[in-house]
Amino acid sequence: MSRAALLVLADGRFPAGGHAHSGGAEAAVKAGRINGASSLEEFCRGRLHTAGLVSASLSAAAVLGVDPVELDAAADARTPSPALRTAARKLGRQLMRAARATWPSAELDALAREFPKGAHQPVVLGVAARAAGLDAVDAAYCAAYESVSGPASATVRLLSLDPFDATAVLARLAPELDRVADRAVEAAREVAEVGVDALPAASAPLLEISAELHAAWPVRLFAS
Amino acid sequence: MHLDHPHDGPAAVSADAHRPDGSHRALRIGLGGPVGSGKTATVAALCRALRDELSLAVVTNDIYTREDAEFLLREAVLPPERITAVETGACPHTAIRDDISANLEAVEDLEDEVGPLDLVLVESGGDNLTATFSKGLVDAQIFVIDVAGGDDIPRKGGPGVTTADLLVINKTDLAPYVGSDLARMAADAKAQRAELPVVFQSLRTEAGVTDVAAWVRSQLAAWTA
Numbered sequence: 001m002s003r004a005a006l007l008v009l010a011d012g013r014f015p016a017g018g019h020a021h022s023g024g025a026e027a028a029v030k031a032g033r034i035n036g037a038s039s040l041e042e043f044c045r046g047r048l049h050t051a052g053l054v055s056a057s058l059s060a061a062a063v064l065g066v067d068p069v070e071l072d073a074a075a076d077a078r079t080p081s082p083a084l085r086t087a088a089r090k091l092g093r094q095l096m097r098a099a100r101a102t103w104p105s106a107e108l109d110a111l112a113r114e115f116p117k118g119a120h121q122p123v124v125l126g127v128a129a130r131a132a133g134l135d136a137v138d139a140a141y142c143a144a145y146e147s148v149s150g151p152a153s154a155t156v157r158l159l160s161l162d163p164f165d166a167t168a169v170l171a172r173l174a175p176e177l178d179r180v181a182d183r184a185v186e187a188a189r190e191v192a193e194v195g196v197d198a199l200p201a202a203s204a205p206l207l208e209i210s211a212e213l214h215a216a217w218p219v220r221l222f223a224s
Numbered sequence: 225m226h227l228d229h230p231h232d233g234p235a236a237v238s239a240d241a242h243r244p245d246g247s248h249r250a251l252r253i254g255l256g257g258p259v260g261s262g263k264t265a266t267v268a269a270l271c272r273a274l275r276d277e278l279s280l281a282v283v284t285n286d287i288y289t290r291e292d293a294e295f296l297l298r299e300a301v302l303p304p305e306r307i308t309a310v311e312t313g314a315c316p317h318t319a320i321r322d323d324i325s326a327n328l329e330a331v332e333d334l335e336d337e338v339g340p341l342d343l344v345l346v347e348s349g350g351d352n353l354t355a356t357f358s359k360g361l362v363d364a365q366i367f368v369i370d371v372a373g374g375d376d377i378p379r380k381g382g383p384g385v386t387t388a389d390l391l392v393i394n395k396t397d398l399a400p401y402v403g404s405d406l407a408r409m410a411a412d413a414k415a416q417r418a419e420l421p422v423v424f425q426s427l428r429t430e431a432g433v434t435d436v437a438a439w440v441r442s443q444l445a446a447w448t449a
Contacts, residue, residue: 019313097325
């Protein structure tokens with residue numbers, strides 16, 4: 001394997017559709033819950049330990065070879081909001097396209113055939129990491145980091161927040177990213193033994209509720 | 225991207241000229257240009273001019289609304305199932321150039337749902353003079369500017385003006401009112417573009433979109449040849 005493949009996969013410029021999504025930041029900005037760097041940090045921390053942890057464990061389990069169809073059902077069960085399920089599948093489909101072109105693999109092809117309209121993005125991310133020769137912990141880091149980097153870069157656009165402040169928020173969250181990635185891999189190893197019920201099911205109800213409201217806005221900058 | 229061999233699986237990847245079943249996919253033409261230059265009006269006029277002879281669909285990339293798609297729906301230039309809006313996260317140039325995945329999906333879904341199609345028009349949201357379409361997304365691109373945006377735009381150049389397969393200078397009927405010098409715009413465009421074609425157009429005159437429609441037909445003839 002090449003560890004450098006992780007840099008390719010985790011690069012914010014990897015062409016997999018993430019730029020059109022705010023990870024809930026647009027709704028939080030409108031509601032006044034994000035209004036600067038410190039509230040962005042709180043938002044990201046909350047997302048990291050809930051949606052981020054769940055995504056990271058799904059990705060890590062996919063790298064370990066857990067059946068992606070089962071993981072996809074587990075992701076559905078952990079995503080109450082229909083709008084977020086739709087967004088996750090859209091992003092999964094876009095990531096699938098980029099990953100198949102970047103790391104051609106029979107497993108990616110099979111998953112694309114199984115879910116022509118897209119599997120959940122963290123599941124695709126894990127299978128893509130596997131195709132790239134990466135480890136479970138690499139995929140976990142990638143998913144956990146995406147759970148906070150998306151809202152941070154969206155907030156730079158939404159609030160004209162100083163980009164240095166947004167980047168510093170991400171750097172301050174780094175030790176917590178380490179812990180989330182470790183926990184995600186632990187959970188994924190358990191899944192490999194006892195099944196998908198071992199996956200964490202941490203949830204942030206406000207993210208789910210505001211995603212439903214956001215999806216109904218007539219005018220918005222981001223798709224989710 | 226792999227340009228010449230078909231991929232195993234449900235969807236064609238990027239620029240592949242053939243569908244997974246081996247048939248020729250639709251020609252994809254992008255329309256870009258600054259805000260308010262008349263991209264959507266040109267798309268609407270093209271749809272009216274071509275819809276009786278071709279199987280057509282449109283993808284719009286709005287900056288923060290679905291207004292362009294809704295304009296086309298309101299004008300009823302095509303049935304609603306032939307128009308798809310892509311959301312761009314405030315960056316239409318990203319969605320048409322740097323990360324084309326959402327647009328490719330929209331194009332492929334249109335082909336699956338209402339195809340086979342002869343032509344898909346992909347309209348960018350209004351952007352700046354550097355916004356161009358990826359070759360992985362479109363086969364040819366039209367850049368639309370207008371005389372009221374300033375007659376120095378062709379001189380300023382930029383990737384859109386200099387490299388687009390067709391430059392449309394729109395709203396020529398306004399030239400006398402905004403003091404734009406059409407001869408100067410033509411000379412500047414020629415200097416920037418050498419042999420690449422330029423069309424001066426006013427959708428308020430009888431000729432309307434005729435020249436652009438003729439160019440599209442010629443592109444399609446070359447594509448299917």
